[in-house]
Amino acid sequence: MNKSELNEEEIQLWYKWKGSFHSIFGRVIKEMSDHTGLSEGDYGVLDRLDLLGDGSLRQQELAESMDWDKSRLSHHLTRMEKRRLVMRKPLDNDRGVQVIITPTGKSALNDARPIVSMAIRKHFLDQLTDQDVESITKLAERTKKGSAASYNAPAP
Amino acid sequence: MNKSELNEEEIQLWYKWKGSFHSIFGRVIKEMSDHTGLSEGDYGVLDRLDLLGDGSLRQQELAESMDWDKSRLSHHLTRMEKRRLVMRKPLDNDRGVQVIITPTGKSALNDARPIVSMAIRKHFLDQLTDQDVESITKLAERTKKGSAASYNAPAP
């Protein structure tokens, strides 16, 4: 009975929201991958291996920290292994797998960090007013019902 | 010289922004595709054919209105044609192609409309404060430098 049709403004708001996200996000990722050859996923993996695991993590922990399912991560690691960015090593006690960043991976990550930072600042942070920051923060708070992974960096 | 490192809050803001978007957007799309079998792309194509073209558009106009490149659209239409959601018909004067919504496509679209509306209301609009709305609107304004496609529905 509740028809719930959206009016023009509501539809436009949805499109604006989508549009801003894709535009900003796309610019950041493109800047990184143009300069480093890493994709967003590559960077996420390497970053977590480095910061959360000091170079290596169990595959499962890595998956959780990225909020990726095991299949997605498995496929992605297979591709990254081919490019020598990471290695996999089976654990024999536990039946898990250790994912280890290679020197190549570490160096790619180090190259990417400043570029990513600059890109996020330029395309995202510099575009935001204080009100936007507050809005984003609160919306995230309201939104994150049951989505575990919020990537809290390891304690200092 | 400009190191431009991000501090913890800045990084977290980026992750919160990404997280909210994916969470909300994912819920809307999942609700639609669970109930109708249409993907986001399918819906976008059908919606524009219906509203902008009254059932058909030149492939290139469709591409522009979606802000997709011709290759992406060509691949997508090939898949949609297989499922009988649209048809392609070559134009002989001009060397273009007319994309036409089929009865199947039209009916799928009509089924999807209320579901999409409800999902957008539930997962997106209902989560927003007035401040969020203002923030989204203004950010989109500031952001849309040179990105043509903002999908303005045809005049009433």
Place this chain on the structure above:
DNA sequence: AAATTGTAGTTGACGTGTCAACCATGCTAT
């Protein structure tokens, strides 16, 4: 001990996106 369940990860199939190369045709300039 044998059967069941749970955990960790892999695999294949297929939809989606991007890029570069290609094809066909119409337009323009020589």
Place this chain on the structure above:
DNA sequence: ATAGCATGGTTGACACGTCAACTACAATTT
């Protein structure tokens, strides 16, 4: 006329994502 160039679209290769089915083995249950 012909040589280029622009337009509109297709194609193939490959990266990325998702789903369901599968393997392997450890831990419990019976």
